[in-house]
Amino acid sequence: MDQVDALLKGDRLALARILSQIENNAPESHRLLDILFRHAGKAHIIGVTGPAGSGKSTLVNRLALAYRRPQDGTSPKKVGILAIDPTSPFTGGAVLGDRVRMRDLSGDDGVFIRSMATRGTLGGLALTTGEMATALDAAGFDVIFVETVGVGQSEMEIARLAHTILLVENPGMGDDIQAIKAGILEIGSIIAINKADRPGVETTERVLRNMLEMNSAGYGDDADFHHGFKTDTAPALAESDAAAWQIPLIRTVATTGEGIPQVIEALHGHLQYLKTSGRWQVTQKDRLRRDLDNLIREVLFQTWLGRMSPEEYDRALDRLFTRTVSPFRLAEELIVTDYANKTQVNHLK
Amino acid sequence: MDQVDALLKGDRLALARILSQIENNAPESHRLLDILFRHAGKAHIIGVTGPAGSGKSTLVNRLALAYRRPQDGTSPKKVGILAIDPTSPFTGGAVLGDRVRMRDLSGDDGVFIRSMATRGTLGGLALTTGEMATALDAAGFDVIFVETVGVGQSEMEIARLAHTILLVENPGMGDDIQAIKAGILEIGSIIAINKADRPGVETTERVLRNMLEMNSAGYGDDADFHHGFKTDTAPALAESDAAAWQIPLIRTVATTGEGIPQVIEALHGHLQYLKTSGRWQVTQKDRLRRDLDNLIREVLFQTWLGRMSPEEYDRALDRLFTRTVSPFRLAEELIVTDYANKTQVNHLK
Numbered sequence: 001m002d003q004v005d006a007l008l009k010g011d012r013l014a015l016a017r018i019l020s021q022i023e024n025n026a027p028e029s030h031r032l033l034d035i036l037f038r039h040a041g042k043a044h045i046i047g048v049t050g051p052a053g054s055g056k057s058t059l060v061n062r063l064a065l066a067y068r069r070p071q072d073g074t075s076p077k078k079v080g081i082l083a084i085d086p087t088s089p090f091t092g093g094a095v096l097g098d099r100v101r102m103r104d105l106s107g108d109d110g111v112f113i114r115s116m117a118t119r120g121t122l123g124g125l126a127l128t129t130g131e132m133a134t135a136l137d138a139a140g141f142d143v144i145f146v147e148t149v150g151v152g153q154s155e156m157e158i159a160r161l162a163h164t165i166l167l168v169e170n171p172g173m174g175d176d177i178q179a180i181k182a183g184i185l186e187i188g189s190i191i192a193i194n195k196a197d198r199p200g201v202e203t204t205e206r207v208l209r210n211m212l213e214m215n216s217a218g219y220g221d222d223a224d225f226h227h228g229f230k231t232d233t234a235p236a237l238a239e240s241d242a243a244a245w246q247i248p249l250i251r252t253v254a255t256t257g258e259g260i261p262q263v264i265e266a267l268h269g270h271l272q273y274l275k276t277s278g279r280w281q282v283t284q285k286d287r288l289r290r291d292l293d294n295l296i297r298e299v300l301f302q303t304w305l306g307r308m309s310p311e312e313y314d315r316a317l318d319r320l321f322t323r324t325v326s327p328f329r330l331a332e333e334l335i336v337t338d339y340a341n342k343t344q345v346n347h348l349k
Numbered sequence: 350m351d352q353v354d355a356l357l358k359g360d361r362l363a364l365a366r367i368l369s370q371i372e373n374n375a376p377e378s379h380r381l382l383d384i385l386f387r388h389a390g391k392a393h394i395i396g397v398t399g400p401a402g403s404g405k406s407t408l409v410n411r412l413a414l415a416y417r418r419p420q421d422g423t424s425p426k427k428v429g430i431l432a433i434d435p436t437s438p439f440t441g442g443a444v445l446g447d448r449v450r451m452r453d454l455s456g457d458d459g460v461f462i463r464s465m466a467t468r469g470t471l472g473g474l475a476l477t478t479g480e481m482a483t484a485l486d487a488a489g490f491d492v493i494f495v496e497t498v499g500v501g502q503s504e505m506e507i508a509r510l511a512h513t514i515l516l517v518e519n520p521g522m523g524d525d526i527q528a529i530k531a532g533i534l535e536i537g538s539i540i541a542i543n544k545a546d547r548p549g550v551e552t553t554e555r556v557l558r559n560m561l562e563m564n565s566a567g568y569g570d571d572a573d574f575h576h577g578f579k580t581d582t583a584p585a586l587a588e589s590d591a592a593a594w595q596i597p598l599i600r601t602v603a604t605t606g607e608g609i610p611q612v613i614e615a616l617h618g619h620l621q622y623l624k625t626s627g628r629w630q631v632t633q634k635d636r637l638r639r640d641l642d643n644l645i646r647e648v649l650f651q652t653w654l655g656r657m658s659p660e661e662y663d664r665a666l667d668r669l670f671t672r673t674v675s676p677f678r679l680a681e682e683l684i685v686t687d688y689a690n691k692t693q694v695n696h697l698k
Contacts, residue, residue: 034677034678317638
């Protein structure tokens with residue numbers, strides 16, 4: 001476990017190697033994580049999400065610099081950045097993005113940046129991201145930005161690893177039905193209207209403010225959706241912070257640094273709110289339970305698959321392809337066969 | 350089974366009811382789907398995806414109208430539209446969107462529109478959407494549009510239900526790193542540059558064309574990502590069509606109808622290509638296998654959960670919350686305990 005010791009002592013090369021092992025799901029990664037997990041749990045994880053092109057990377061770079069050079073006399077924070085691109089661009093966008101970043105933050109040992117441009121299974125990518133955050137956390141990074149591309153649900157899954165979610169919007173959104181449909185305001189802790197020097201910023205700010213007011217007035221209630229299975233231990237979706245926490249709406253121009261001190265202040269404020277309200281614990285527990293459930297789901301499936309012969313599986317698929325049996329009925333049948341004489345299959349309808 | 354009979358005969362009310370039962374995962378929905386499934390498999394399912402605000406709904410409305418009033422002497426097609434918004438807007442965007450749509454397409458029995466503004470589990474939402482498409486398919490709809498908001502991975506999962514994927518882009522994208530990061534060109538069958546009357550359309554078209562050329566030159570190869578589990582029966586990700594199918598790039602202005610005939614022609618062309626190349630079958634099989642695997646995963650998890658006492662589960666969680674055991678180790682342990690004396694747990698590392 002020399003590697004882990006080196007990581008815990010702040011060795012960047014060891015950290016980089018371990019992150020790669022986690023990303024590639026190397027055989028030893030789970031052993032490493034067993035140890036790292038016990039040293040983690042201290043970092044402030046900040047999810048940054050918003051439409052592509054809204055300037056998230058530039059904003060995160062600026063915020064990282066601000067954490068490195070605090071203006072309030074506190075000591076500099078160590079900052080980790082995980083940039084996740086689940087859409088797997090074939091042009092290597094993430095790599096280019098990294099190079100742009102390096103100019104600003106290179107040579108600073110208190111900053112560690114890792115991009116992943118990968119197209120994973122849905123649960124898998126969020127899981128890997130969480131494990132990488134655990135490694136950075138154990139390595140002593142105080143603040144970890146998890147930056148995602150886009151506003152889809154997998155981005156939300158990843159953002160949900162976070163204690164604090166910073167939503168990045170731009171002037172020009174918010175004034176038509178489509179923009180409203182893209183609304184994911186309810187998951188945000190802080191909203192930055194970036195590129196605020198562009199026309200339309202007043203309208204966008206007004207629309208967003210109205211939305212937030214509607215939300216805190218209770219229009220945001222929305223029944224949870226589950227696929228007909230027992231859900232009593234399903235992780236609760238992150239509650240809107242709107243009730244107790246007033247979501248700040250901040251105009252920023254990341255390229256010039258305008259609004260950055262206000263965002264930093266809001267991030268500090270939200271961290272304080274989390275710690276004093278007990279929501280820090282709740283978020284942490286939700287995340288761990290979600291990880292556990294996803295792992296159990298996957299291990300059960302793989303174990304089941306391992307007991308099946310490929311021929312048996314193919315024969316079952318053929319009945320599906322000829323539409324003689326529906327997927328649900330077949331799933332039920334395959335599992336009942338598997339569990340026969342072992343246990344009762346419950347919760348099938 | 351009066352309801353199913355009525356649906357199969359084209360009764361819209363029966364269809365609406367059954368779609369609601371599927372959406373709400375009503376107890377009888379799986380019985381209904383067992384029958385519907387056998388009558389499905391004929392419709393051309395077209396996924397429509399692209400950034401929020403790119404004009405997808407307007408484009409889909411126009412395409413639906415074109416299928417209803419073919420200019421080439423063929424008979425009108427019956428068109429179903431499933432509009433999926435996984436981001437669950439609290440402002441009821443989908444409902445507003447519906448109302449806008451109704452003006453164009455109301456009173457036409459050959460068109461059926463259903464919106465879902467729901468925040469589901471990742472697998473669950475794609476599954477429900479697939480089941481709703483099965484119902485529309487069995488009800489005799491020839492063309493089914495599955496329209497999603499955003500370009501995230503869950504949208505891709507949903508779009509992957511489709512035989513043909515129509516990507517909607519806008520002028521102004523494609524000229525910086527962020528836009529490239531948002532690239533999901535590799536999943537598209539047809540690309541529409543909508544709002545093509547706006548400035549910057551030439552640049553966007555040039556950038557997209559370059560990307561497509563890079564892609565077909567083989568830069569698009571990207572190792573699949575899996576979370577360290579056995580993956581030999583994991584569904585193959587939809588292959589890029591680039592090799593055999595030249596992805597058409599079409600300028601459209603959905604609000605005026607410009608470019609709509611060209612998109613319709615491209616959709617017909619892709620359908621022909623799918624049928625003659627055998628890829629229709631491949632797509633269909635991939636989808637069914639994915640559905641089966643997801644159902645098995647979920648049923649196994651719920652069955653496992655059903656055998657656990659809440660106290661036992663909570664005690665396990667406590668060990669996790671105090672960081673005395675990592676999630677992976679705990680999952681492994683819980684499953685080994687469960688399977689003890691029943692079977693060997695394989696594929697754990």
